[in-house]
Each structure stands twice: as structure tokens, then as C-alpha cells.
Amino acid sequence: MTSLPRGGAARQFSPATRRGFAVLGAVSAGLLVLSACDKPTAVATVTIGSDSVNSEATCWNGGSKIDEKKLQECLQDKGEGDSGNGAEVKTVKVDTEADVHIGVDPKIADKGWTILMNGQPLTDASNKTFRTIPGSVFFNQQYGASGDSTVLSILENDGSSATGLWSFKLEKES
Secondary structure, eight states: OOOOOTTOSOOOOOHHHHHHHHHHHHHHHHHHHHHTSOOOOOOEEEEETTEEEEEOOSEESTTSOOOHHHHHHHHHOOSSSBOSSSSBOEEEEEOTTSEEEEEEOHHHHHHOEEEEETTEEOSOOBOSSEEEEEGGGGGOGGGTOOTTEEEEEEEEEOSSSEEEEEEEEEEEOO
16 A cells, blocks of 8 residues: 655645635636626515515616606506516516515615506605505505506606616406
């Protein structure tokens, strides 16, 4: 049997060092993947009970003003899948007795945002990152609802122009 002199064998790394190499490799791979992608938009989230759905903007112009015609096209989207303008319009089931919690990325809140229902303002502009609205509002004719579904949109507005739109289709839970 042949033995190697002490220290001549393959170098053994401590668990902390191996973890460091693993983290470095993961970060490098992540940066490589991100470098091939467009910069993602900020995210908006709708939460009902323990169910949450988040989405990137369905209408976006890199954070710059969205042309009025393009914005109207985005607002006409009824949530039938991909809006053709950005991210897919996601569907959320809503119990009318539950609260609908709407959260936005701080980048959206900094500019200001308004909640729209079927393209019409439902709330005043806000700079908070979180709002709560009773689920029944989204299916109440008094607020412009009709039928068992409605489109909830979050309109980012810098005070003079629309700069982003996030939309979700809300369906009444039977």
C-alpha cells in the first residue's frame, strides 16, 4: 500500500468554505441568467384569505408615460389570458364576505397609485403600499359591477401621467 505524504492528498475544504463556493456559483449563475433578460417591472399583489396572486405590469412603457391610446387598450382587456401588453392577467376567486388586500411594490407607491374597477376609479390616489377593500364592492352594481366577474386594475400615476397598469380578473366565488 502506498501512502501519500501528509498534505499531498487532495485538499479538503471546510463545510463553510464549500458553502461559500456554492453561494458564489449560484450568484454567478443568477447574474448570467438575469443579464439575458429585460428588467422586470414592479409587482402588485392581490390577497384574499390565504390565497395571493401577484403580477408584473400588464401595460408598461419602461416606467415612462403610457400613451393614452395604449392605456385605453390595456383598460379594455377583460382578463382573458395574455393581455398582449405585458404580463398575463391573472384570475382570483373572491368570497364576497372576505376582504381583498391589494399590495404594491414601494416603487409603485412612491409614484402614487389608484385602484380601478372595470377601468373606472374606485379609490383616490395613494402613496401607501397596501389597501384593503371588502370583496362585496367588486360585485356591487352601485360601484359599476355587472355579473360574476370584474377587472381590478392598479394604475400607477406620477401625478401627470399613467406610467403602469397591473390588472387582475376577480371572479365571484359561488
